[in-house]
Amino acid sequence: MRRARRWFIVCTLIAAAGAHAEAPRTAKAMFAAGCFWHTEEAFRKVPGVVSATSGYSGGTKPDPTYEEVCSDRTGHAESVLVEYDPAKVSYERLLEVFWSEHDPTTRNRQGWDVGSQYRSAIFYFTPEQETAALAAKQRLERSHRYRQPVVTEILPAGPFYRAEEYHQRYYEKHPEAEFGHADVPPAAQ
Secondary structure (H helix, E strand, C coil): CHHHHHHHHHHHHHHHHHHHHCCCCCEEEEEEECCHHHHHHHHHCCCCEEEEEEEEECCCCCCCCHHHHHCCCCCCEEEEEEEECCCCCCHHHHHHHHHHCCCCCCCCEECCEECHHHCEEEEECCHHHHHHHHHHHHHHHHHCCCCCCCCCEEEECCCEEECCHHHCCHHHHCCCCCCCCCCCCCCCC
16 A cells, blocks of 8 residues: 555656646747847837847857957847747747838848848748748838838848847846837737
């Protein structure tokens, strides 16, 4: 009887540990839309986004520094890695936010920020993300919202290098900052 009871307790503990070990299912998305401070803040405001991290992607140098990326010689774009819960927010909604947060018609430039690190890019993780990004870009081009062509790159996601800590949650740390403070557009109905 004792052995059976111990076995029951052990099985119960293992089952409970397994239930607690399962993390919520999340997905990743990655976007470059000019300065990552503004882009990170915009995605943090979206319900269903678990995290948004500023960093560098799309380049050739492993683990670059901000200074190296700003030299315009590493090929990286200032990017934001978004972790989200697909049960709460769709990838298409994230694309809406991406398109609304920058001018996708200016090559290697967003406002006063100039250089390839400020280019517009969508880095996809899955074939479904690639298809959705291409379709969203086509819809934007057909809408004639912009007079100039949309130059956003749509590329497979490669390595993402987290930016230095002082870049993370920049506007929370610097509420007095003159630029930024993203407004997230309402979800399309």
